[in-house]
Amino acid sequence: NRQAVNLTFYGDSIMTGCNASGTPMGGNVSPYMDAYPDMITQYLSERFETEITMKNVSQGGWNTLEAIAAYDERVLPTKPDLLVLGFGMNDLHTPLCDYKTMTEDMILRLRRQNPQAEILLVATMWPHVESTWVLNQIHTLEKLLELEEKYPFVAVADLTTMHKDIMSAGKRYRDMTANNINHPNDFMCRIYGQVILKTILGDKF
Numbered sequence: 001n002r003q004a005v006n007l008t009f010y011g012d013s014i015m016t017g018c019n020a021s022g023t024p025m026g027g028n029v030s031p032y033m034d035a036y037p038d039m040i041t042q043y044l045s046e047r048f049e050t051e052i053t054m055k056n057v058s059q060g061g062w063n064t065l066e067a068i069a070a071y072d073e074r075v076l077p078t079k080p081d082l083l084v085l086g087f088g089m090n091d092l093h094t095p096l097c098d099y100k101t102m103t104e105d106m107i108l109r110l111r112r113q114n115p116q117a118e119i120l121l122v123a124t125m126w127p128h129v130e131s132t133w134v135l136n137q138i139h140t141l142e143k144l145l146e147l148e149e150k151y152p153f154v155a156v157a158d159l160t161t162m163h164k165d166i167m168s169a170g171k172r173y174r175d176m177t178a179n180n181i182n183h184p185n186d187f188m189c190r191i192y193g194q195v196i197l198k199t200i201l202g203d204k205f
Helices: 036-048 064-069 096-113 137-150 159-168 186-204
Strands: 005-011 052-056 082-086 118-123 154-158
Touching: 005 036, 036 052, 036 186, 064 096, 082 096, 096 118, 096 137, 118 137, 118 159, 118 186, 137 154, 137 159, 154 159, 154 186, 159 186
Parallel strands: 005 052, 005 082, 082 118, 118 154
Antiparallel strands: none
């Protein structure tokens, strides 16, 4: 309806834009691609001709326990109408039941502040399966899907399955990441943006 919207991104280094080529964390090198939260915001603003106030309060290296500890300070003051929540890559040692409980707590805290708010949960891409980094991350998807099933105002952007499918089709892991362990390169950052926009807009994207 072209009304002003508050859009907040809260996640780990993947959501900060780490290693997107046009960011300081990506070296500000050619082809100078924006972090995917910026691409998403620009697309939605232009597509719907509306004012979007975007805040990216993500923090590299954080897991869900660290995220929930800073949640009231970082997220709630931004008063999001839509919160894009993306933790999991650093939760390799987090018990899955705790991961779900803490994620659900963050969802409900926002709804108490804004009963009309909606939450998009981003299921993380795969870490490199030949590294010591891969443990619980690829199983967090099932917990996020349980929350999507439970709450009508929650949706899941399933990067876990998308990334698995791309690898199954023959794309090499090292060609999708900047550090060959857990950071997306420009190609995978764009996949993140596309999957999230498809989740939000459905056939309108």
